[in-house]
Amino acid sequence: MEEAQLTGRIVTPHDPEYEQARINHNLSVPRFPKIIVFCQHTQDVVNALNWVREKRMPFRVRSGRHSYENFSLVNGGLIIDVSEMNRIKVDRHAMTAKIEAGAALGNVYRQLWKHGATIPAGTESSVGLVGLTLGGEAVRFFDEPGGNEPANRKRSGSFITAPLPLEAILTMKQWLAQPPNEHASLWHQSLGGAAAQIRPEETAYYYRDAIIAQEYLTRWNERGEERRNVRWIKNVRQALSPYTTGDYVNWPDRSIRNWPKAYYGENFPRLREVKTAYDPMNLFRFPQSIPPYRRRG
Ligand SMILES: Cc1cc2nc3c(=O)[nH]c(=O)nc-3n(C[C@H](O)[C@H](O)[C@H](O)COP(=O)(O)OP(=O)(O)OC[C@H]3O[C@@H](n4cnc5c(N)ncnc54)[C@H](O)[C@@H]3O)c2cc1C
Numbered sequence: 001m002e003e004a005q006l007t008g009r010i011v012t013p014h015d016p017e018y019e020q021a022r023i024n025h026n027l028s029v030p031r032f033p034k035i036i037v038f039c040q041h042t043q044d045v046v047n048a049l050n051w052v053r054e055k056r057m058p059f060r061v062r063s064g065r066h067s068y069e070n071f072s073l074v075n076g077g078l079i080i081d082v083s084e085m086n087r088i089k090v091d092r093h094a095m096t097a098k099i100e101a102g103a104a105l106g107n108v109y110r111q112l113w114k115h116g117a118t119i120p121a122g123t124e125s126s127v128g129l130v131g132l133t134l135g136g137e138a139v140r141f142f143d144e145p146g147g148n149e150p151a152n153r154k155r156s157g158s159f160i161t162a163p164l165p166l167e168a169i170l171t172m173k174q175w176l177a178q179p180p181n182e183h184a185s186l187w188h189q190s191l192g193g194a195a196a197q198i199r200p201e202e203t204a205y206y207y208r209d210a211i212i213a214q215e216y217l218t219r220w221n222e223r224g225e226e227r228r229n230v231r232w233i234k235n236v237r238q239a240l241s242p243y244t245t246g247d248y249v250n251w252p253d254r255s256i257r258n259w260p261k262a263y264y265g266e267n268f269p270r271l272r273e274v275k276t277a278y279d280p281m282n283l284f285r286f287p288q289s290i291p292p293y294r295r296r297g
Helices: 018-022 042-055 105-112 129-135 166-176 191-195 225-244 259-278
Strands: 009-011 035-038 060-062 078-081 088-091 096-099 152-160 185-190 212-221
Touching: 018 035, 042 060, 042 078, 088 105, 096 105, 105 129, 129 185, 166 185, 166 225, 212 225
Parallel strands: 035 078, 060 078
Antiparallel strands: 009 035, 088 096, 152 212, 185 212
16 A cells, blocks of 8 residues: 655744744643644645554644644644635625635635625634634624733633622622733623524534623733633632533633533533544544544444
8 A cells, every 4th residue: 555645835843934833822732743734735634644544643633723722733743734725715696605624714704795794703813714613603702902812821611591690790709809910801702692592402512591601811921820820710610610501612621620511511422423423433632522432343
């Protein structure tokens, strides 16, 4: 059998552009891949997949680089970066669009708007449409200034399904009164509307009855500040947990132990069935990816 070959724009640690090619939006979880392949065609992706399977090398797929926990990077492995596959084709008549996996949200909005169309996706122009789509449909209206620049960050979140009682508000107030720095904050993003008109079991996105997606955010400059920032997020999440449920999968948090339930609720067993059908060998995996069922024979 012929050996697999890598194709596309290939960047390794010996190249001057490696650092720029490597870093993601969150600088606080640094990862150093061995090879980054910027794919231009589907065949480049196929070749890269054959290559990693042959070499048994760990790999990740990357698009807009905005994963909070940098699940799109891996130490010593290969990154299949699709950001240069970003064509957008709009069929105004059929009201459909074909968008390649590397398209960034801002460009998608711009191209759709030329045809008088749009989608409810998110607010930051450089977030990958693919990451947004894979994770669900939360619509976000605000972001902190500078929220779109690479920085050291920790974020987490939860859903609120009913108006909060006074003690929950007081708990928030208490934690906001002792932040690790001026960048720590809580965000409330409205849900309901069209998102609530679909039943939880109809799509992978489970929290259809939530009224608010609540995000916990902080960022910092010096390494020495990391611990207290990460601890603050953990404490806030814990303190508010009696009044909240789950977490939006696109705000992943490694410290959530029961992440399957938190991200996918009652949909998790069915998602495992899908994973088992399409990726039984668990080729596509990262620390919080859905594991396939083990089947004998
Ligand atoms: C500044 C900022 C603003 C944000 N705003 C919003 C918002 O308004 N609304 C909202 O809902 N969310 C928002 N998010 C969260 C965002 O949806 C997630 O971080 C999302 O996963 C980012 O996708 P990406 O393609 O940019 O990231 P990446 O880091 O490239 O990828 C994210 C995940 O998707 C996987 N992936 C990437 N490409 C592919 C592919 N082609 N095939 C299979 N898997 C792939 C990666 O392996 C990784 O696990 C925001 C995040 C940030 C940092």
